[in-house]
Structures are given as C-alpha cells and as structure tokens.
Amino acid sequence: MPSIRLVNVTKNYGSITAIKNLSLAVSDHEYVCVLGPTGSGKTTLLKLIAGIVKPDKGEIYIDGKLVNNLPPQERNVAYVPQHYALFPHLRVIDNVAFGPLSRGLRKEDAYKVSMNMLEMTRLSWRADSFPHELSGGMQQRLALARGLASGAKILLLDEPLGALDARLRVELRYKLKDLAEKNKLTVIHVTHDQEEAMSIADRIVVLRNGEIIQEGSPSYIYNEPVNIFVAHFVGGANFFEGFVAERDEHGSWIQLRNGFLLRVNDVSRHVGEKVVVMVREEKTVILKSVKRMEETNLLPGRIEEIRFLGDFISHHILLDNGDKIVSKMPTLIGIGRFRVGERVYVRLRPENLRIYSYPPHGLYKELEVI
Amino acid sequence: MTKRFGNIIALKRVNLEVKNKEYLCILGPSGCGKTTLIKCIAGIIEPDEGEIYIGDRIVNGLPMEDRGVGYVFQEIALFPHMSIYDNVSYGPFVKGWKITATRDLIEEMLNMMKLRDRAKDYPSELSGGARQKTAVARALVSGSKLLLLDEPLGSLDAKVRVLLRYELRRLVKDLGLTAIHVTHDQEEAMSIADRIVVMRAGEIVEVGSPLELYMRPKKIFTANFLGEANFFAGEILERDDHVKIDVNGAVLYSSNRVDFEGRKVIAAIRPEFIIMRKDGSSKEAWRGVIERKAFLGSLVRFEVSADNGVLVIVKKPSSEATKFNVGDNVNIILPREYLLLYPYPEEGLEKAISIE
C-alpha cells in the first residue's frame, strides 16, 4: 500500500495556481526527489502533505487514510523546512524533545528518546548548546533529529542541503540517504539541484508550474527526457533547431542550420516539421581527423573554449554551420589533447540523438534561464 | 596580515601575492576568512598586523573611498531607491566627474552588460542574474583595475550561476583587469580561475592552478575540498622507485615520491582514475563487491567494498558503467601514477579533511 497518495490535488493562492491537478503515489521506504526550478510548487507540495495548507481540490492519503481534514499535529509526519526553523530559544536537546513532549510522552521518556536520536545523528555532545552555536551541517542534523524523534516514518525535506557550502552538500547527501535506509523511512526530498536528486533518489519527480512533467528512475529521466525542459534541467544538453528533410522506414534526416544534415532513428515526425535535436554533452566524440569524409553525423567545427571542470573537461565548439556544441569528456582522456582554435570533427551517433517538436514559444523561452 | 575579532583569529599571518591581470579565486569553507581577506584589501576592515600593497602603494589606513578598488558584495547591495542607471553611475557621480564625460562611459558599460533597456528600471524589478550584472557594472564603471568579488554568484539558481561565471571571466579578461573572486564552490573556482588559493581557518593551505590542485594537490585538505577523493590509511613497506604500502592487509603501489619521514601514510586517489574490471585480476588489483550504484548523469558512482574491508568509491562514465551492478564481484586497480601520498595527519584523517 502506498505510504503517501495525492489524487487530483489542486492548490491556489489567490489567482496563482501553485499545484495543478496533481496525482502522485509514494511507496513505503521509497526515497523520492521532487526536482524543479524555483516557483514550481515544490514547497507547497510538502506543505500539503504535512497539513500546513489545505488543498482546494483533491484528496491526500497517508498510509491509506484520508487526511484532508486532519490537522498537522495528528499526521505524524516529520517536516523539515528550508532553513530548518530550529527553535532558537531552546537547547539542542529541548528542540528534539519538543515533539515527544507535545505528543504526550512523560518527561523522562521524552528525553530518553531524544538522547537516542542525538546519538544517532552524532550530536549528543552538543546537547546543551543552542542552535545558533552549531555549524550549518550540525544544524541540519538537528533539524532531522527533531523531526524524527516522535517516531515518524515519513520525512519531508525542503531543500535540506541548500544552505550549506557546495562541498558539504556533496558529502552530506549520501549521509541523508544512509539515514533514510537505516531507519526505513519514506522520504520526499525537494530540491532544485539535479545532481543531488540523481545521486540519491530511487525515483525523481520533475515538477514545473505545479504539474508533474515526468517521473521515473534517475537514469530513465536522464536518458529518456520527455521534453526539452526536462532534458535541459537534469543535465548538460545540446539543442539544435532544424526540420525533417526526409523520412524512411528506419529513421529520418534532419536538416540543421545552413544545410548540415543529421541522421536520427526517429520515424514519428512528418517531413517538413520543425524539430529540435538533443544530444547529451558526454555522448559526443571529438576527432582530430577523419578517414572517410562520406561518414554521416560528422560535423566540422573549431574549438572556441576549453573548460576544466575537475573530473571532466568540456570543449566548446563552433560548428561550421553556425551552431554551437559542447562536448564533455573525462579529464584523463581530454587533458592536453586539443587546443583552442584547433579544427575538429564532432561525431554524433544516431542512437544518442533525441527529437522533440519545436516548442510553440520558441526554443530560448523553453530553456528559460536568465 | 593578521586580523582578530575578539578571541577569534580570522586571518593568521596570511601572505599572498596576486599577479597583474590575473583571475584569482580564493576558495574555502564558510568561516575560513576569505571574505575578511578581501575586505581588508578593499579597506572595509583594517588588519591588526601586516601590510597591504596595491601596486607599489602601501594602503594600510587609506580610507576605502580612496583605494580605487571595485567591490561586488555577496548581498549584491544595489541601492534600492535608485534606478539601474543611477546605480551604475553612482561612482563617477560622487567623485564629481563631469556629467557629459560619464554619460558615454555608462552607456558603454550598460551595453557591454546588455542592460541598456533596463536602465530606467529599479533593482526590485530585475532578475537575480541581471542584478548581479548591474553590481559588476557599477563596480567597474569608475575605471578600477582591481575587482574584488565576494561570493558574487551565491544567491543565484544553479543554471544562472554557471552561465554568469564565464561571462564574468570573459569581462575581466577583455578589460584587462585583475580579479580576486571569493567562493566556497570548488567547481566555480576550477572553471574560471587562473590560480586558486585554498583557505581554511584563517590560513592559506595551498596555491596553484586548477589543474595542479585537482590532479596533484600537496595537502590532504585540498585533495578533499576540490572534489571527491578516496583516502586510505596505511603503512609504508618499501621506499624504492615505487613506494609499496600496506592498507588493511592489501597492497598498493605509488610512483609518487615520499619526501616525509615516518611509516604512517595516507594514500589518496580520485574515484574517476580507478580502473574497475570484472575480469583480469592482477597482482596489484584488489577484489571487491559493488555495494551501491548511483547514476549521476554523465557518470555513475560506485561504492565498492574491497576484500580488505576498505570502502572504495569508483566513478565511471555512464556508457561504460552499464555492465556493472550491485552485487557484482570486481577487480579494482589503483594506477600508481595517480595514487598520491601524504603524511598521516596528527589530528587524524577526519579532522584533517573536515570542511566544517
């Protein structure tokens, strides 16, 4: 039986629809990441499940029970808001004991449970400190300990790592997953960081403007993004505008800018239809020279920039037809291999190319960055 | 240079040289003193000890309005009650420059930053990225040759951050400026810096180019801070051309020199340099079992539990990772040239690499 179920839920704030007819089911012990840009409705989603706001339409079930009219204090869900909202006037131990005490446990029992929780999150040595005396990472652990002290098995996290330094974020994300697995929790973890989501989620739900665009395993979302927005949001992608020049039973030919042709395996579009071709940055190959010039999907160009990214090196190439492409390769392979200004060929295998319909508002708008 | 705040020593006898026209990043965790450092250079804070030179001039005691340094704040700090145009022209305005001369200068700067058609708008009407660009324009329009940036991209969304950082570097290089850019994001620093200064707890740990610091960090803290790394505690068995190390009963070789005394050592290697195979065990390979597999997009991250009880993190490009799954028995080889060696830290490994 699913732990959490939302059925056709809608939530409006005045004239703005934060959540639009959304349905979602989360199974027991599942670690779900809700991924989306700011303003996509992620926080509202968590607040609906926690009971802090009520849906305008639709039903919410927790462990099979309809909870629409159940106030937050009776839902036994651990909610950790974006900046933790620690009680500044209470010591660490009192913060954690707040939940058990509120639920009616006797003082001795409440504090015993709290100490256990602090030991589990390695904070027991700071039990008497105040929240503002703790570092960012410790505050985060305190927020978790407090949420779980009442024995809740459902954990709702709103950008739990957002307030932390970049490097710390990477370290702590795996510890979060460990915590969830060890305690057999069902987790909904909201974030705008797609790398974070992909590295720890069992399932990713991509949210945009209050609607679920796609959901599935990280590799599914990454390799088979359902539209341009998802493709762009979850990782480095190159996009080319073009139209279908020819189609046969095995694939199609897409004509890009200035006559360049690309062979793709898609047969679902009509000739003449305007499309967008997508290829992941690491699914491109750069060659210095070519033996056979007739080979298809081999685009000539010049390297404009080389960027060092640590475990990867990316090459920014201006193709001869005017399009730009970014090619990513592991550092060990790419280091010192090419120079800025060098003429190269970029190979794009048809199986790595995906086709999308040209978006009605234009490609730039769809990619919606600045 | 030394700076104290009450009992806390924010900067501990820091020595630094910034080259002309260099794009320097100061990288470190929160509280390491990096912001204090550039505030001292700008004159917002005065150091307790030490001297600061800009060019040939010693600037200690010189008020901030006279240092001629452009500063971009973490909070962006655009004047909310002034339009974009007025914000950008504030520098020349308060210095009493003639209006006619400045007008051209400002137009040019606004054009360069693509803010021309937002000139009459107010900061609250702009997106985060546009506000950031305005702050940079404002800092540069008076013609400063030195630009100080305090976590300039921190408040922006991930995708905007990536786009803007390259624009920043391009601008600095086009104008021939010297930039000191403070950040906690190692990816940001590595992708745009000529050199990186790694700081921790008020001290400079190491200085070098991004490539140097990533491939051959001289300190363990640097190794861990710039990206994920495996750290193995072990004992040196032999020191010849190649060093032989014992880690929990298994053996490793490194072709890197050991120029420190003692037998206790930390061997470090980046996850993506490790070779993982299903077959072909060799003398140097460790055997292990894949415990966890995480798909990261272009990479897949494996946690392998080696036979000697050590956990090894391995990263492979996604295209090569499909045949490996949780539960598989594998051979992992740690190539000698990439296995770096460090003296075992007094305070213990965890404290030595800890970011907080």
Next chain:
Amino acid sequence: MREHVEMISSLIGKIDYLSSKSIVKFLVYSSSIIFFFSLIFLPPVIGVLENITYINVIFQNPSLLSRANMAILQSFIMAFTVALADLVAALPLSWFIARSKTKAVHVIDALVDVPFLIPTAALGYSALLFWSDRGGISGVFGLESLIQPGFILVFLLQFAFSYPVIVRIMVGELLNYEEVYEVAARTLGANPLTAVRTITLPLLKPGIIASFLLAFARSLSETGATVMVAGSWENGPVFIFRTLDAIDLPPYLKNGVLVYVSSTLMLTSVILFFLISLLAPKLRFPVKFVFPNVERKLSGSEAVKLRNIAAILTFLFIVISPSLFIALPVMNALFDGTINMAFASLDPWDKFWRSMSNSYSISLSATLLNIVFGLPAAVLIARKKLGKATPIFKAMVNVPIIVPSITLGFSLRLFWDRYGFLHEYWILLFSHIAITYTYFVESMAAAIESIPLEIEDVASTLGAKPFMIFRKITLPLTRYSAFSGAILVFTRALGETGAAKAVAKTMECWTLPILLVNWIKSEAITSSQKALGAGLYIALSFLALLALRFLVRRSK
C-alpha cells in the same frame, strides 16, 4: 504543592486541547475584537456624533469661535514645529549613539531615557522652574524670568520630551540598518557624509517618518505639562482644559465649544496623519547633487567631533537639564519638614495619596486588561488572520493614539454619561485603556511578525496544539517586547493628564497628574509642597518601573 502543579498542568493540557477547536479560536479572537470596538473605538465616535448638534451654539458666539479656531490652529503649528526641530536635532545624537565606539556612548545612552522616566506633568513643572523661575537659569542671567510661559516655553518643553522618543527610534533603525549599502557607496568613492546623505538617509525614510509622526502626535496630545507652561498661549488641549474649569461660561455654551474643538481636533488629526503617512514616503531626498570637496571636509574627524559635541551639548542643556532641574527643589523640600507632613497625610497630602492610589490602581488594571485583550488582537494583525481587512483593522487600532487624549477622554465621557450608569472610576479606567491599548498591540504585533511562520508550522507538525505553540514558542520569543509593551502602557497610563481631566469631575476620582497640575497653578500650595509632590510622583513611578523590570529579569 504537588497537587497544585498537577492541577495546573492538566488545566493547561485542557486549554491546549480546546485551542485546536475552531469554535474556541473564533471565540477568543472575536472577544478581543469586541473588546476593542465596544470599549475603545466606538464609544468616542458615538459620543461625539450624538452631541454634534451642540456645535451650532458657538457659531453665534464669534469671539469664542475665533478663540477656539486659533487654539486648533496653534495645535498643528506647534506640532509641526516641534516634530521638525526634534528630528533635525535628534539625528546627530542618534548617529553618535549608534555608531560611536567611545565609552561616553554608554553614559549618553542611559541619559536619553531620563525624560521617559519622568511623568510629563512633573517634567512640565521642572521645565517651568528651570526656564521661568528666578531659581532656575533665569537667575544666572540676573533676570526675573528668562522665558515667560507662552509659545517658546511650550516649544522648549515639547522639544525636550519628544527628543528621547526620536533618538530611541532612530538608534534602533540605525542598528538594524544594513550597513552594506553605505559601505558599497564608499567603495565606489563616496566620502562618509555623501554616502549617508545619498544612500543611508533615503533608506531610513520609514524610520524618519515614523519618528516625525510620533513626535507630532505627542505634541498634539500632551496636556498636563503644556498647561503649566502655556501662559496665555493656547492649543487644543490647553483650551479644553481651561474650558472644563471655566466658571464664566453657561453649560450649553461650554458643552458646545468643547464638542466643537474635540471633534475638529479628532477629525483633523486623523486626516492629517493618514495624509502624511501616504504622502511622506513619496518625498524624495535631495540626492541629485554632490559636493565632493565640502562633504569630504565635513566627514573628517575634526568636523565629526564638533558635530557630536554640539549634539551632546544641545541634549544636555535643552533636554536633560530642564528635566532634571526639579531635583533641586525636591532636595530642599526633603529637608524643610514638608516631607513629614506628607507622610503624616496632613492636608493637603491626604488628597495627594488618594490620587496616587487612584493612578496606580487604574494604571495597573489598564495594563492587565490591555494584555489580556490585546494579545489576540496582536496575533490577528501579525498573522493577517483577517485577510484583506487586516490593514483596515490595524489602522483603526492606531487611531486612539493619533487623536489628542483629552478629546478621547471627553468623547468617552459624553458616551458613558448618556448610555452607562457607571461610576466615574470605570469611565476613567476605560479612557486609560483606550489611550494605551495601541502601544501594547503594536509592540506585540511587531514582535510576533518577526517570528518566521515556518517555526510555528514546524511546531504544529511536531504535534503541538495552537495554545501550546503560543506558550512554548511565540511567547518566549516575544517576551522582551511583551514586557516592554506592558511597561510602556503602565507608564503612559500613569502619566496621562488630558483624558483623566476630561473624565474626572469629582475630586475623589482625580488621578495624580490632575492633582499636581492643580497644585502648581494654585496659590494655596507652597512651592515646597509643589516640589515634593512632583518629586514623590517621579520617585514612585520610578519605583514601579524598577519593580516591573525586576520581574522581567527574574522570569528570564
């Protein structure tokens, strides 16, 4: 003992449980709203409207009418002048306190609060003695009286007692202010003075406007001290005060002119207030001009020192000395036997003590009732529980402190005389509640608003019911504001003259400030007795304040 503790905790538990029921929440909030409207807002409005016809009589009496109009005009002229002068004079001192690192700051900071601690009636007497009496500064110049009672003396008095208010607000604003804007301006090449003028001051506009409005309202409203130093000059409250005592006016005429002046003052002050609040934010500071060389010189440490010294001297001579001057005659009175008479309750001291106990009991009760009924209202405003109606409610809650308190008291009297058959004491209590309610509600609302909503949200997901959240989270985090608000209410009630004068017809019900004002104008009371009376008034309110502060500290 243990039983009591258990009983209390189970009672609290029951309240916790009840608090989650919507009907209970509804009852609590509505009772608070009903309290406000039925006791504070509606009675004065109704009282005035019902008696509005009385106004007609004065149109037949042109001399009285013109005198009344002049008084009303003078109210606003004085208020504007004082507020502006205070703003200009208090800013440099606020800057000094907020930014300076010298040790002198602590001394000055403590001194700023002195005029707050002295009830205005006593302040008025002190100022009168200082400026007007031969024993004061006049004697130094060899004059009988340096400044006679009149416009200038009133100006000096009101300047002095509004000065600390502005300093406190501006210091708070400066300390909260994000210095990064000023620093940004300076890194761009602006010298400190230019940076402050072009960046900081415009950004502090809300605080500056709020200070102005507060000083403005105080000047409009203050009665006791002003009456003492007005001489032949009159503003609204002085006019009303004198008319209430006037024996040469027939009742219908008296009533008529009182209703006229009250209603006009109330209406005009409300309109003016809202106009200023709406229009002032649109005023722009002069930021289009720079004077780099001049302003650089003025930013230099010499100029700054000069400015600070000037500000401190102004503060010491125009604000502190006149306020503390009363200490001298009080000392005299202590050693010339008057004090023995006082403690023996010999006439007129018996009436003194009675007024004092009136003042105390009314102030205490007003404070308690305001806390009980003001808290829910504060929550309503801070958490915007009335939706779109919240700003309207908030504006209404602010009205009682915008209108001069004497007019509020008078209109309350009109209402209760007609509708309630209440003893004068109760009307007195209601009037004190009305003029202090706003202070507590605004103070608490601001404090509650500063608690992020997320904290209360999380607490409820952890299992806490609304009342539990209130007592375990909201109250502890706003405790300081709650006590400051309570202290503010108490001292304001203790110091109120105008409203009390308008309500209290019988001498039995006189509060202490009314008695003091009467004493000071009376020839029958010796100057020693006057001084001692004022001195005891100050001492006892000081003690009450200390007691409250002590309670605050203990509970921490």
